[in-house]
Amino acid sequence: MLDFDFYSPEEEITLPFYEAHGVRVFVKRDDLIHPYISGNKWRKLKYPLQQARKEKKTLLVTFGGAWSNHLLATACAGAKFGFRTYGFVRGEAVDNPVLKLCRLFGMELHFVERECYKNKEALFSTYFAGSDEAYFIDEGGYGLLAAQGCSEITDELDRVYDHCFCACGTGTTLAGLAKGMHARQWKTVAHGVPVLKGGHFILEEMAKLGVTDTDCINLHVDYHFGGYAKTKPELIKFVQGFTRQTAILIEPTYTGKLFYALHDLIEQKKIARGSTVLVIHSGGLTGLLGMLDRF
Numbered sequence: 001m002l003d004f005d006f007y008s009p010e011e012e013i014t015l016p017f018y019e020a021h022g023v024r025v026f027v028k029r030d031d032l033i034h035p036y037i038s039g040n041k042w043r044k045l046k047y048p049l050q051q052a053r054k055e056k057k058t059l060l061v062t063f064g065g066a067w068s069n070h071l072l073a074t075a076c077a078g079a080k081f082g083f084r085t086y087g088f089v090r091g092e093a094v095d096n097p098v099l100k101l102c103r104l105f106g107m108e109l110h111f112v113e114r115e116c117y118k119n120k121e122a123l124f125s126t127y128f129a130g131s132d133e134a135y136f137i138d139e140g141g142y143g144l145l146a147a148q149g150c151s152e153i154t155d156e157l158d159r160v161y162d163h164c165f166c167a168c169g170t171g172t173t174l175a176g177l178a179k180g181m182h183a184r185q186w187k188t189v190a191h192g193v194p195v196l197k198g199g200h201f202i203l204e205e206m207a208k209l210g211v212t213d214t215d216c217i218n219l220h221v222d223y224h225f226g227g228y229a230k231t232k233p234e235l236i237k238f239v240q241g242f243t244r245q246t247a248i249l250i251e252p253t254y255t256g257k258l259f260y261a262l263h264d265l266i267e268q269k270k271i272a273r274g275s276t277v278l279v280i281h282s283g284g285l286t287g288l289l290g291m292l293d294r295f
């Protein structure tokens with residue numbers, strides 16, 4: 001079996017702001033799991049890769065945008081666990097540091113028109129029809145096996161929290177968290193911060209992953225800052241201040257929006273005094289490579 005052991009401590013963040021509002025905030029350091037198979041991507045790949053190995057597949061085929069943390073994670077995981085990797089990249093051919101890293105880890109990249117890119121199953125069957133080597137992994141790692149990997153976060157926790165926060169791209173991580181908490185009959189509220197505009201779609205994606213009971217789920221759809229990978233000066237300023245005060249590096253695309261949302265909700269007194277909060281640091285720090293000009 002593939003060795004997926006890792007280190008992800010749970011640390012308290014002691015900021016005067018949290019203290020002043022009587023809220024204790026902890027962070028699950030999934031960013032420390034691996035520099036390139038980062039954060040939730042490690043958890044999301046665990047079971048799909050084991051399944052691929054079981055089926056004797058040798059080629060991982062997946063999908064992502066030009067700055068995708070998932071593409072990079074798959075490229076590195078392929079190199080680590082002995083799979084070849086193939087990535088369909090959305091849009092016209094470009095180059096950037098993340099794609100360079102993907103290639104360094106041995107991933108073959110294939111750029112596809114936005115229209116074509118939409119139908120991933122069709123792309124897969126066009127290029128890999130009849131291949132008994134290729135294993136399909138959806139964009140962002142989305143899927144049931146991936147959610148199962150994310151649900152294991154709840155196995156590792158030292159305490160039961162009142163609130164748990166994560167950033168949402170496909171909703172797989174939030175679905176996994178909700179499943180893990182439900183299985184343990186915790187009353188923790190699972191908060192998701194969609195980083196794309198129109199984040200309500202996350203609930204549909206989670207329903208497809210078997211999370212239909214949304215009583216304990218709270219989506220905060222107004223912290224996208226204009227859309228995926230969009231930023232505003234106040235977000236950049238927040239990321240700078242947070243990183244400086246906590247020594248925990250975050251980036252504007254996912255974890256910056258996540259911690260910003262928590263800060264804002266505390267300020268608005270939507271998180272009651274006396275509450276404990278866990279924030280999942282889902283990693284993805286290579287995203288900073290595309291944003292350095294904003295700092």
Ligand SMILES: *Cc1c(COP(=O)(O)O)cnc(C)c1O
Nearest residue numbers: 069168169170171172173282284
């Ligand atoms: C991919 C990614 C997410 C999105 O996770 P989903 O499970 O797709 O919702 C969140 N944070 C970071 C840092 C990511 O790279």
